[in-house]
Structures are given as structure tokens and as C-alpha cells.
Amino acid sequence: MAAKNLAQTVAEKVGLGSDAKSKDLAQNTFDVHDAKNRSTTDYGAPVSDQDNWLVATSDNRHGPSILEDQIAREKINRFDHERIPERVVHARGAGAFGTFTLFESASDVTYAPILTDTSRKTPMFVRFSTVLGSRGSGDTVRDVRGFAIKFYTDEGNWDIVGNNIPVFFINDAMKFPDIIHAGKPEPNNEVPQAQTAHNNFWDFTSLHPETSHMYQWAMSDRTIPRSYRMMQGFGVNTFALINKDNKRHFVKFHWTPELGVNSLVWDEALKLAGQDPDFHRKDLGEAIDNGFYPKWRFGIQTIPEEKVDSLNFDFDILDATKLWPEEEIPIRYIGQIELNRNVDDYFPQTEQVAFNTSHVVPGIDFSDDPLLQGRNFSYLDTQISRLGVNFQQLPINRPVCPVMNFNRDGQLQQTINKGTVNYWPNRFEAIPPYPAAEGLQTYPEKIAGIKARLKNPKFKEYYNQAQLFRNSLAPHEKAHQLNAFGFELDHCDDPIVYERMTQRLADIDLDLAKEVAEMVGGPEPKQGRTNHGKKAPSLSQAYFAPKEPTIESRRIAILIGPGYDSADLNAMTAAVKSARALPYVIGTKRSPISPDGGGSPVTPVHHLEGFRSTMVDAILVPGGPYIDTLKQNGRAVHWIREAFAHCKAIGATGTGVDLVRLACSDLSDSTVKMAKSGAAEAVESYGVVTAGKVSPDSIGEVFKIAKEDKDFLNRFFLAVSKHRCYERELDGLSQALAY
Numbered sequence: 001m002a003a004k005n006l007a008q009t010v011a012e013k014v015g016l017g018s019d020a021k022s023k024d025l026a027q028n029t030f031d032v033h034d035a036k037n038r039s040t041t042d043y044g045a046p047v048s049d050q051d052n053w054l055v056a057t058s059d060n061r062h063g064p065s066i067l068e069d070q071i072a073r074e075k076i077n078r079f080d081h082e083r084i085p086e087r088v089v090h091a092r093g094a095g096a097f098g099t100f101t102l103f104e105s106a107s108d109v110t111y112a113p114i115l116t117d118t119s120r121k122t123p124m125f126v127r128f129s130t131v132l133g134s135r136g137s138g139d140t141v142r143d144v145r146g147f148a149i150k151f152y153t154d155e156g157n158w159d160i161v162g163n164n165i166p167v168f169f170i171n172d173a174m175k176f177p178d179i180i181h182a183g184k185p186e187p188n189n190e191v192p193q194a195q196t197a198h199n200n201f202w203d204f205t206s207l208h209p210e211t212s213h214m215y216q217w218a219m220s221d222r223t224i225p226r227s228y229r230m231m232q233g234f235g236v237n238t239f240a241l242i243n244k245d246n247k248r249h250f251v252k253f254h255w256t257p258e259l260g261v262n263s264l265v266w267d268e269a270l271k272l273a274g275q276d277p278d279f280h281r282k283d284l285g286e287a288i289d290n291g292f293y294p295k296w297r298f299g300i301q302t303i304p305e306e307k308v309d310s311l312n313f314d315f316d317i318l319d320a321t322k323l324w325p326e327e328e329i330p331i332r333y334i335g336q337i338e339l340n341r342n343v344d345d346y347f348p349q350t351e352q353v354a355f356n357t358s359h360v361v362p363g364i365d366f367s368d369d370p371l372l373q374g375r376n377f378s379y380l381d382t383q384i385s386r387l388g389v390n391f392q393q394l395p396i397n398r399p400v401c402p403v404m405n406f407n408r409d410g411q412l413q414q415t416i417n418k419g420t421v422n423y424w425p426n427r428f429e430a431i432p433p434y435p436a437a438e439g440l441q442t443y444p445e446k447i448a449g450i451k452a453r454l455k456n457p458k459f460k461e462y463y464n465q466a467q468l469f470r471n472s473l474a475p476h477e478k479a480h481q482l483n484a485f486g487f488e489l490d491h492c493d494d495p496i497v498y499e500r501m502t503q504r505l506a507d508i509d510l511d512l513a514k515e516v517a518e519m520v521g522g523p524e525p526k527q528g529r530t531n532h533g534k535k536a537p538s539l540s541q542a543y544f545a546p547k548e549p550t551i552e553s554r555r556i557a558i559l560i561g562p563g564y565d566s567a568d569l570n571a572m573t574a575a576v577k578s579a580r581a582l583p584y585v586i587g588t589k590r591s592p593i594s595p596d597g598g599g600s601p602v603t604p605v606h607h608l609e610g611f612r613s614t615m616v617d618a619i620l621v622p623g624g625p626y627i628d629t630l631k632q633n634g635r636a637v638h639w640i641r642e643a644f645a646h647c648k649a650i651g652a653t654g655t656g657v658d659l660v661r662l663a664c665s666d667l668s669d670s671t672v673k674m675a676k677s678g679a680a681e682a683v684e685s686y687g688v689v690t691a692g693k694v695s696p697d698s699i700g701e702v703f704k705i706a707k708e709d710k711d712f713l714n715r716f717f718l719a720v721s722k723h724r725c726y727e728r729e730l731d732g733l734s735q736a737l738a739y
Contacts, residue, residue, distance in 0.1 A: 018099050018121030020400040021152045022341075028395040029344060042078070047071055084351075085386050086135045089180055090146045092194075093129035094139075094228065094281040095350035096288060098339035100124050100151055100298065106334050109249045109302050110241035112363025114153045115334070123152045125396065126339060127353055128228040128280070132183050133194025138273035139280035140264060141194040142223045142484065147233040147255075148355045149337070152400045159359040160253055161379065165222055166234035166323045169205070169214040171459060173374015179204060179211075197491035206500040210459075212466040212508060213321050219484040220469075221263035221477055221541060226617075226723070227283045229294035229553070230262040232544070237357065237372035238318050240365040240443060241302065248305040248443050250317060250367055252324055254331050255296035259552065261544040262723045266483060267739075268614045268646045275612050288342050290582065292553035298335040301326075315465070316458040320371040322465055326538050353396045354383040365443050370455070388412050404431050466508045467531050472539035476726035482512060486519035498522050549705040549721035552580040555616040556720070559636065559656075560604065561588045561626035566595035568622035568653065568694070569602065575713050576620075579705070581720075586611055588633065596624050608635045613643040618720045623654020623694075630659050637663050638739070645739040647724035649687045651716035653694040660688060666737055682712040686733065687725025689716040 031037075039047040054069035055062065067073070087093075100114070100122040107116040114122055129146035130137065145164040150157055169179050181187075182204035183196050192198055196218070205211040217223075225231045235253035242248055264272070272279045287294060301324050308317060315322040343349040358366075358376040366372060383391045389410035391397060403415075406422050421430055433439065473481065485505070489498040499522045505513035506528035513525040537543050556576045560569060569585070576583040587593050587604030594601045605611075613619065619640065621627075630636040640663035643650055652660045657674055664672055673685035679692035691712040705717045719725065728734045 018123055021097070021123035021125070024152075024398060024400050025395050028348075041071060041074055050075075087386065088382065089131050090127075090129040090148075091135045092133050092137050092139070093127050093146070093350055094284055095125060095127040095343055095353060096284060096294075096339040097341040097343070098124050098126060098293075098337060100335060100337055102335040104332075104334040106241070106300065106332075107243070109243055109251070109300075110363040111244045112158075112241070112361055113155060114151060114158060114361065115241075115300075115363065120154075123400065124337070125150045125152075125349075125353060126337075127350060127355070128231075128284070130194065132180075132196070137194035138277035140224060140269040140272040140277075142196070142218075142266075142269065143194065144218060144223060145225060145228070145231055147228075147231060149233075150353065150355060150359075150397075153361055154401050155361040156401060157359050157397070157399050158361045158364065159355045159357065160235050161355045161357050161375070162233050162235045162253070162255075164225065164231040164233060165214070165217045166232075166236060166252075166254075167214050167217065167465075168236055168320045168371060169211045170208070170371065171210055171319045171321045172370045172455070173378065175208075176371075176374065176378070192491070197488040199492045199494045199497050202489060202492050202501050203494075203497050206497065206504050209462040209504070209507075210321050212462045212504070213469065216466050216469045216481070216508065219481050219488065220473065221480050222261075224264045224266065224269040225280075226262040226264050227259075227287075228280055229284065229287060230257055230259050232256055232261055233296060237320055237375070238367040238369045239360075239372070240367050241300075242363055242365055242441065242443055246443075248365070248445075249302040250305065250308070251303075252301045254299045254301065255337055256299065256331075256333075256544060258295045258297065258546065259550070260546050260723065261541040263541065265646050265724070265729075266480065266487070271612070271614050276615055279615065284339075285342050286582070287553045288339060290553070292580065293338050293340045295339075296337040297333045298337055299331040299333040301329045301331055303329060314458065314461050316456060318367055318369040319459050320369060321462075325536060327536065348394070349396045352387060352391075352394050354387055354391045354394070356380055356383060360440070362438070362440050365441070368445075390414060406431065463507050463529050464532065467529075468534055468536055469539050470509050470512065471531065471533065472535045472537065474540050474542045474726075476729055477540060477542075478512075479729060482515055482519075485512070485516045489516065489520040489522075492520075495522070503528070546721075549707070549718055550580075551617075551705070551717050551720045554581045554618065554720055555584055556581050556618050556620060557584045557586045557611075557613070557616040557639075558620045558622065559586050559608075559630065559639065559659075560593060560602065560622070560624075561629045561633075561636075562593055563596045563624055563626035563629070564593065564602075565622055565624035565654070566597075566599050566602075568624065569595070572620050572622055572713075579717055584611070584616060586639075588629070588636075596626070608633070608639060613639045613646070613648070616643075616648075617723075618649040618716075619643050619651070620716070621650070621652040621656035621659055623652075623656045625655075627655040627659050631662055640664075641737050642739040644688070644728065645734040645737050647687065647726055647728050647734065649689070649716060649719035649722075649725065651689045651712070651719075653691050653712065657690045657692060660690065664688075664737070667733060671733065682710060682715050684715050684719065686728050686731075687719045687722070689719055 039050055041047060053072045054066045057063050102118045105116045105118055127148045130141060130143040132143055133141055147162045147164050149160045182200045185191050185193055186198060186200050205215055233255040239251050240248050241251045356379040390412050393414040406424060408422055489501060492498045498520050502513050502517040502522045503525045505516060506525040509531055510527055517525055558572055573583045585604045586606050586608060588608060590604050590607045592601035592603050640660055644664060650660055661674055672688055673683055675683045675690040675692040677692045682689060682691045694712050705721055706714060
């Protein structure tokens with residue numbers, strides 16, 4: 001029986017499909033809101049008092065607590081053991097369930113049904129994370145983001161333990177403890193938390209030229225994403241695909257967000273880490289709750305084994321510090337990832353989910369990537385350390401297909417195995433292996449060589465791709481990267497570290513090295529390796545803008561105060577919703593606020609002090625008499641000023657234009673052009689869209705954002721769809737404002 005037919009047979013028996021994991025988890029899910037529920041002990045005995053420990057007492061004297069109280073002891077004992085060891089890396093995480101849909105069969109390169117059977121919808125779970133910070137650190141720190149996927153296939157679980165960056169700092173797992181130790185808080189004082197801005201990290205990287213490519217990415221906007229939903233995902237390592245003819249292709253996995261690849265600005269990320277340290281977690285949950293299901297196109301880059309040598313790359317394709325150039329190895333997009341359900345309980349799902357790079361299914365195999373080889377050992381070892389040897393029996397990790405073998409016992413064994421044998425072979429032929437053609441297969445690779453701690457010379461090319469990445473950035477991305485290096489090395493107080501690091505940068509971009517050295521107080525670097533000047537458009541985030549302008553799931557703040565124009569507010573709110581964005585009415589207080597001329601008051605979702613401009617994507621300021629009050633409110637003025645400095649779209653109508661003009665008063669009147677009072681024509685300047693007079697009747701639903709449409713709301717939505725107006729930074733406007 002072919003593997004595919006066997007899988008179909010099993011699926012029919014156990015009811016697999018796109019909701020198979022939901023059905024599987026249902027047997028372990030209990031609704032605390034069910035009115036029929038009553039308190040019990042862990043062993044099921046009914047509990048009538050959850051508030052008082054058993055004591056020796058009398059009418060006038062409270063006596064000692066009695067150790068006999070098994071109910072209280074169980075409650076305290078369970079509380080004392082609620083925590084498990086947190087992950088050494090990727091401790092801070094958020095997760096969601098979803099579905100993988102295959103649009104194009106890849107049967108030419110693999111026989112794995114998940115990548116060949118277009119009739120399937122495969123349930124999956126994704127966990128996003130930072131790398132260095134503890135579980136209690138902030139979401140918006142500068143860090144690589146983990147992007148791990150668990151596919152619950154009919155043939156077993158397939159894990160891609162990826163990141164939002166396609167390369168890594170090192171190419172050999174032997175160095176993994178060192179790079180993580182160097183990045184983590186320094187051992188003498190346990191600081192800093194969740195950042196690499198310290199001596200040890202940059203000491204390590206300056207001494208390891210193989211990190212050159214990765215730290216170019218790490219100091220780019222990629223490490224301060226706007227949202228998990230706006231990150232690319234990469235498998236990082238080189239895997240192998242095996243087809244039905246037993247032919248091997250090397251493969252790299254990619255997934256690209258439909259919303260584009262977008263980031264915060266650094267000042268915004270710093271502030272959010274304190275103002276809303278759960279910003280990314282909330283953003284993911286909010287989008288899914290509102291039906292804005294995040295989607296990524298899933299793609300593969302493949303190289304036939306026999307063509308590897310003919311490519312003449314200056315790097316080894318198994319080197320995890322290198323990417324495969326898309327211009328020569330195009331990404332073939334074959335499917336879609338959609339996240340469509342939030343977790344029900346964080347700990348047993350997001351915290352206890354366990355990923356392992358060695359979890360592959362038939363048709364997918366490993367390469368000799370030295371980092372992957374070490375990860376295959378390390379990930380299994382670390383999950384056993386955190387969760388115990390039976391971690392794969394936990395509901396979130398449990399496959400949806402049957403699991404049957406003679407692995408036995410161990411801490412927290414869940415499976416009850418009936419039978420008189422627990423070994424193979426046995427006299428009953430119980431649990432026989434699959435036929436060779438249907439099981440996991442290892443490609444019969446021919447190996448010849450000596451036993452040594454060596455790599456081939458191509459692993460020692462460190463700078464070409466680092467230069468390529470730097471060259472390919474858009475002007476604003478280059479400016480942000482310069483400032484990132486300046487921030488990080490400014491926090492290094494050992495001159496050896498920042499002087500050596502700035503000289504390292506001279507091997508990538510001499511001008512960058514000189515500017516960083518001047519910022520951090522180092523000597524002027526000497527000419528290093530000459531920059532080759534080549535570029536690759538797909539390395540810039542700007543390359544991934546959506547084909548059609550969209551503001552779906554964007555947070556739009558609408559500022560109001562006593563005396564706001566209710567017609568304008570209602571029209572703007574309806575228009576934002578029609579564009580599938582989220583209107584946030586922000587007021588001077590979170591109590592009912594009355595409009596101008598009477599009428600029903602509105603209760604804002606937040607007030608100006610409790611919520612900040614950092615937490616939204618754009619701001620609308622409708623006109624009305626209340627503007628005079630907001631002009632006297634320093635926080636309201638700061639809201640506009642800060643949003644402007646963070647390059648966010650700002651829209652204002654009527655007297656609302658006066659508030660924006662006041663916030664930008666430090667700039668020349670001719671710099672940011674705004675509509676004159678009473679003028680109906682919309683004016684756009686540096687992402688600020690204003691109209692002196694807008695009739696509520698003219699603010700209608702916007703179902704499609706048109707670049708040629710000049711009305712106020714369309715121009716404002718178009719500005720929002722561009723994510724940010726970085727021309728403000730490049731022209732020095734952001735820096736001219738105090739924010």
C-alpha cells in the first residue's frame with residue numbers, strides 16, 4: 001500500500017482533517033464558565049469551602065492551622081509547582097492555531113503528502129517569540145523573533161523551527177552555547193535584560209567574523225517588527241526533499257506575510273516596552289478575535305543535488321550564515337498559512353508546546369548543515385529537560401494520527417498500553433514496522449572523508465552577503481541601522497569592544513564604520529575589505545509592500561473631547577470599519593463625553609494618559625469646538641507630535657487642523673503644507689492629510705483605496721497603507737520636534 005493511500009485509510013478511521021487538532025484537544029478542554037461545574041480536589045472529591053484552612057478554633061479564639069487539611073495542602077502544593085523551567089532561549093512567546101493549505105503540488109521534488117496533496121487542509125500551531133529575554137521581558141525589544149510552526153499532518157508532526165531572519169550568527173552548533181551566553185545578561189550582575197547592547201555580545205561578534213552577515217540583519221528594522229503578523233518567516237537551515245524517484249533536492253523554507261513586512265521605529269519600540277510590554281501578544285489576539293486572520297504565502301527554494309557544484313557560489317549552501325540568492329534560486333510559492341484561532345489556555349498550549357527540528361515526515365529529510373545537525377540533538381534534549389521524556393503526549397504536542405511503539409514508562413506517562421509484550425520482534429508480531437517504502441527514509445548519501453574538526457573553505461567567506469544586505473537597504477533603513485549600531489555600541493563601556501567592532505564594520509561599509517565610530521567615540525576605522533556594490537531588492541522590507549493598498553487590521557485613533565462633532569465622528573468610525581481597520585476613540589477621559597449641540601454621549605475606549613500614540617498606526621482628528629480644549633492639553637499635543645516624529649499618518653478636518661498645526665509649530669510653516677480654514681480640498685504633505693472643511697456626507701465607506709482618488713478619506717487611508725512616511729526622517733523633520 002502506498003504511503004498516501006495508507007494515510008488516507010488512517011484518516012478515514014480516525015477522522016483527520018483541517019479540524020482534527022481541535023477535535024483532539026477537545027477531550028482535554030474544560031469550560032470554567034459551565035454553570036454545571038463545581039469545585040473538586042484533583043482526585044475528584046467535592047469541595048465545599050475554597051476560602052478557609054482547617055483550624056482548631058473556638059467561639060472566641062482562632063487556633064493553629066491543621067496540617068491534616070488535604071484540600072488546603074493540595075491547593076498550596078499545586079501553586080508551588082505551577083512553574084516549569086522556562087526555555088533558555090525563546091522564553092517569551094505567543095501562539096495561535098491555524099491551517100495550512102497547499103495550492104500547488106510539489107510532487108516533482110517530494111513525496112511528502114503535506115506538500116503534494118492539494119485536497120488537504122492541515123491543522124497547525126505557531127509560536128512567535130523573542131530569543132534572549134526572559135518570560136517577563138517586553139515584546140518590542142530589539143531581538144530576532146522566533147517563528148516556529150508545528151504541522152499536525154496525517155503522517156505525524158512536522159516542525160519548522162524558524163525565525164524572522166533567514167540566517168544565523170554561527171554555522172556550527174558547537175558555538176551555540178557561546179553566542180547565547182554572550183547575548184544573555186552578563187554573569188556578574190545579570191544585566192541587561194533582553195538586549196544585546198552590552199560588552200559581552202559585541203566582544204563575541206567582533207571576534208567571530210562569521211557573525212558579520214547576521215548582525216547586519218540584527219541591527220536592521222527586522223528586529224523591531226510592528227507585528228508578528230508583519231514578519232517574514234524562514235526555516236534558516238538547509239533541509240532535503242526526497243521525491244518518489246528517490247531523487248534529492250536541497251530546500252529552504254520561506255513564508256511571506258500578505259500584510260507586508262513592517263517595523264516600529266526605535267523610539268517607539270523603547271517606549272512600548274514600558275507602556276505596553278505585551279504589545280505584540282495583544283496585537284495577534286486582537287486581529288484574530290476581529291476576524292483579521294493573518295496569512296503568509298508558503299514557499300520553497302530548491303536545488304537538485306546534482307546541480308550544487310555547477311552553481312559556483314562563493315559560499316556553501318549548507319552554511320546557515322548565508323542565504324540563497326532569490327535571483328538565482330527563486331522562491332516557489334506553493335501554499336498558504338492562516339492563523340484563525342487564539343489559544344484557550346496559555347500554559348498548556350503556548351508554554352508547553354515543544355518544537356524539534358528533527359520532527360519531519362516521510363519525503364522530508366535532513367542535510368549535512370552543521371547547525372541543523374546540532375539542533376536536531378539539542379532540541380530533543382531541551383524539551384526532555386523542560387517537560388519530561390513524555391512531552392510528546394501533552395495535548396498540544398500530541399499528533400492527530402495514531403502513535404504506536406514500544407517506548408514505555410517515564411515520568412508522567414499518559415498512555416495505557418494493553419498487551420503482554422513491550423519489545424520487537426515478538427511472537428505476536430505486535431506493532432510491526434511499516435514497509436520500507438512507507439516509513440521515514442534516510443537518503444542513501446555517499447560519504448567519504450577524514451574524521452576532523454574542519455569545514456570546507458567556502459564556509460570562510462564572511463563578507464559578501466553582509467555587504468549585499470547593507471547595500472540593498474532603502475535610505476531610511478540604512479539610517480535606522482546606523483542608529484542601531486550607535487545605540488548598541490554606546491552601551492559598551494570597554495573601548496576594546498567598540499573600537500574593534502567599528503573596525504569590523506569597515507569590512508562591510510567604510511562610511512558606516514566611520515559614522516558609528518564618531519557616534520560612539522572610537523578612532524576612525526581604516527579601510528577594510530572593499531565593498532562590491534551589488535544589491536538585491538528582496539532584502540529590503542520595502543520590497544514586500546502588498547500589491548493592493550490596504551489598512552486591514554490597522555489601529556486608527558480618533559481623538560475627541562467635550563464638544564466634538566458627532567456627525568464627523570460617526571462618519572469617520574464607520575469609514576474606518578468599512579476599510580477593515582480598527583477605530584479607537586480616544587478621549588480626554590474614559591467616561592461619557594457629550595458632543596457639540598447635545599445628543600447621545602460617547603464613551604471612549606481609552607483616555608489620552610492611559611493610551612499613547614505608540615499603540616496605534618495612525619491618528620484622525622475631527623473638527624469641533626473641543627479642539628480649543630485639546631490645544632491647551634499638553635498630552636493631546638504630544639500625541640500628535642509623537643505620532644508625527646514616528647512617521648505615522650495623521651488626518652485632520654476643520655478645526656482639527658489647528659491642533660496638528662500647533663503640534664508641528666516647531667517646523668517651518670512651509671515645510672508641512674496643511675489645508676486652509678474652510679477649504680474643502682484635501683491636502684497631503686509628508687503623510688499629513690488635512691481638509692479645512694469636510695461634510696460628513698462626503699465621508700463614506702471606502703472599499704478600495706485608489707491612488708488616484710483625491711478625497712480626504714481616501715488620501716488618508718492611502719497614507720496609512722504605506723505604513724510610515726519615512727521622508728520625515730530623511731528630511732530631518734522628525735528630529736526637529738521634541739517628542
